[in-house]
Every structure is written in structure tokens, then in C-alpha cells.
Amino acid sequence: MxxxxxxxxxxxxxxxxxxxxxxxxxxxxxxxxxxxxxxxxxxxxxxxxxxxxxxxxxxxxxxxxxxxxxxxxxxxxxxxxxxxxxxxxxxxxxxxxxxxxxxxxxxxxxxxxxxxxxxxxxxxxxxxxxxxxxxxxxxxxxxxxxxxxxxxxxxxxxxxxxxxxxxxxxxxRLLKYSFEDIAFTTLHYNKNGDTLNQSSIIKLAQIAEFIRYSPDINLVFFATYTDNHGAKADNQRISERRAEELKDYFVELGLPKDRIGVEAFGERRPIAENESPIGRNKNRRIVISLGRSIT
Structure with a gap:
């Protein structure tokens, strides 16, 4: 009725x-x-x-x-x-x-x-x-x-x-950043060390948090680079080690290995002059690219 x-x-x-x-x-x-x-x-x-x-x-x-x-x-x-x-x-x-x-x-x-x-x-x-x-x-x-x-x-x-x-x-409770904000991110290391600087640590944590709750992210690709300080072979090994450390980090988060790509460039492909501390800092970097399936 x-x-x-x-x-x-x-x-x-x-x-x-x-x-x-x-x-x-x-x-x-x-x-x-x-x-x-x-x-x-x-x-x-x-x-x-x-x-x-x-x-x-x-x-x-x-x-x-x-x-x-x-x-x-x-x-x-x-x-x-x-x-x-x-x-x-x-x-x-x-x-x-x-x-x-x-x-x-x-x-x-x-x-x-x-x-x-x-x-x-x-x-x-x-x-x-x-x-x-x-x-x-x-x-x-x-x-x-x-x-x-x-x-x-x-x-x-x-x-x-x-x-x-x-x-x-x-x-x-939604995160205050979107996929587009982290889909292409550059991180930097502290001078003469294997630790990321503070702003990069925050960015990496944001990427990890987003990936943890996003099953549609089907690819995480890391490209690691060094400056040209030291022997070229040593820089290549440092770059490879950093790439593997990042890969292990995201595997521990639960991301399948087949969705992770890495490439270590060492001191190749600088984006700034290595003669100055500022230039070398720019070259000591990781570039993280995320791929997402369309649903």
C-alpha cells in the first residue's frame, strides 16, 4: 500500500x-x-x-x-x-x-x-x-x-x-595524492651513502602505500643511476645493488616479481654536469615508473 x-x-x-x-x-x-x-x-x-x-x-x-x-x-x-x-x-x-x-x-x-x-x-x-x-x-x-x-x-x-x-x-581516510602524482617519481640519495634523503623517503612511502591498496597497478619499473665519482665499474655495481634492494622492498610489500622491472645504468645517462655537488646530487637518482591496467 x-x-x-x-x-x-x-x-x-x-x-x-x-x-x-x-x-x-x-x-x-x-x-x-x-x-x-x-x-x-x-x-x-x-x-x-x-x-x-x-x-x-x-x-x-x-x-x-x-x-x-x-x-x-x-x-x-x-x-x-x-x-x-x-x-x-x-x-x-x-x-x-x-x-x-x-x-x-x-x-x-x-x-x-x-x-x-x-x-x-x-x-x-x-x-x-x-x-x-x-x-x-x-x-x-x-x-x-x-x-x-x-x-x-x-x-x-x-x-x-x-x-x-x-x-x-x-x-x-583517503590518501591525499593520486596515481598521477606518483606515476613518475624521481628519488635521490644522500651524498656518499646508500640512504635516500628525507624527501625521497617520504615519496617512497607514498608509492608503497598506494601500491599496497591498488591491485590494478601491474608494473613498477626502477631505473637507478649514480654520479661519476669513483670507478665506472664500482658505480655500476652500486647502481645494480640499489636496484635489487628496491626490488626486494616491493616484493616484501606483496608485489609479484613479474610485475617489477629494474635496470641499473650506473653513471650513464647523467641529467646534469658532474663537476659540481649540485649536479652530482641530481645524477644520484632512482626513477620509478608505475603502470596501471585500465578497468
């Missing part, structure tokens, strides 16, 4: 606000209040995700990733992708237990042919705010197979709050 009342109110409100008053022009996809489930499915320092199943339509996935800036996107994973580009009205719809409240316009979007629906930035945050207020964020667009029919896809706020709290806690 409650579901029927809710569906009626939702359909009527949308029809009044944006649709012509033609019977049987609207089909609603949503989830019964008794079956509404929100679940945090990813909770790591590099990615957070909360998901909601939309009965007979697909899945809504909010995702935030490690980055210098707080970010959010919503992917509306559809069982049947769009057959053509569609204009989409995004509305905030009142629940059945909100008598007298009306539909509110949020934004106008585009869903693209053969792609899932996608929303990011401020609009994605607005959708979460609508859910937290107990209202139904609703995507309304024409059915591409039947231009006389309009589809309304609603996210339910029922059982949302607890998972949303967990999702926010995950976002607060």
Missing part, C-alpha cells in the same frame, strides 16, 4: 512538473522501501564506493578516489545501455511521507549512447544531499526505443544513512 502510494505520488509529481498530461507515458524504475539496500563495497585508502540496486534497471555507484582534492562521481550502471544520446532531467522528488512538498529541479544532464549514465562534481554531491534529506533523486528521460514513453529512475533514501556515514568515513 505504501509503495503504491509512493509510486503514484512520484509519477504524478514528475508528470505535473515536466511532462505532458498523457496517460501511460511514464514508467518508473525504483526499489521497494522494504527492499532498499545501500552498501559500501570498497573501503580502502585509495578508493571508496557505496552502491544501490535499482530494481529491474541496474546499479547506482558513488565513488571517491585518492586525490589532493575531494572528488565524487556517480555511475548509473544500466542493464540495457542507451541506444542514443538522451537529455536527462535530474529531479528531487518528495517521499510519500512528505505531504505538501513538491518536486525540485536539480540539473539537466546528458546520457550517452552505449555508455552508463555518469554524473560528477557538485551535481553528484547534490544527489547525496537529496538522499540525506529523505527525498528521491530521479533521472527522467525519454525511452529511446519508444519516444512516446518516458522513463523515471529513482534512487531510494530508505536505509541510506548508515552506509552514507560509512562512505564519508572512508572518504576522510
Amino acid at each position: 505504501m509503495l503504491a502510494k509512493h509510486l503514484t505520488l512520484l509519477s504524478v509529481s514528475i508528470a505535473v512538473s515536466i511532462l505532458p498530461s498523457t496517460a501511460n507515458t511514464t514508467k518508473l524504475y525504483g526499489t521497494k522501501p522494504t527492499e532498499s539496500v545501500w552498501q559500501v563495497t570498497i573501503d580502502t585508502p585509495v578508493k571508496c564506493r557505496v552502491e544501490h540496486m535499482i530494481l529491474n534497471f541496474g546499479n547506482a555507484m558513488f565513488t571517491s578516489r585518492a586525490n589532493k582534492k575531494i572528488n565524487l562521481d556517480l555511475e548509473l550502471e544500466m542493464q540495457r545501455p542507451m541506444g542514443q544520446i538522451e537529455d536527462v532531467a535530474l529531479l528531487s522528488m518528495p517521499a510519500a511521507w512528505m505531504p505538501g512538498e513538491s518536486a525540485e529541479y536539480i540539473d539537466r544532464l546528458h546520457f550517452y549512447k552505449q555508455f552508463n549514465g555518469y554524473v560528477d562534481g557538485q551535481t553528484a554531491w547534490s544527489i547525496l544531499a537529496v538522499l540525506e534529506d529523505g527525498r528521491f533523486p530521479t533521472f527522467s528521460f525519454r525511452e529511446w526505443q519508444n519516444r512516446e514513453k518516458r522513463l523515471n529512475v529513482a534512487l531510494s533514501p530508505v536505509s541510506f544513512q548508515q552506509s552514507y556515514n560509512e562512505f564519508n568515513s572512508c572518504i576522510n
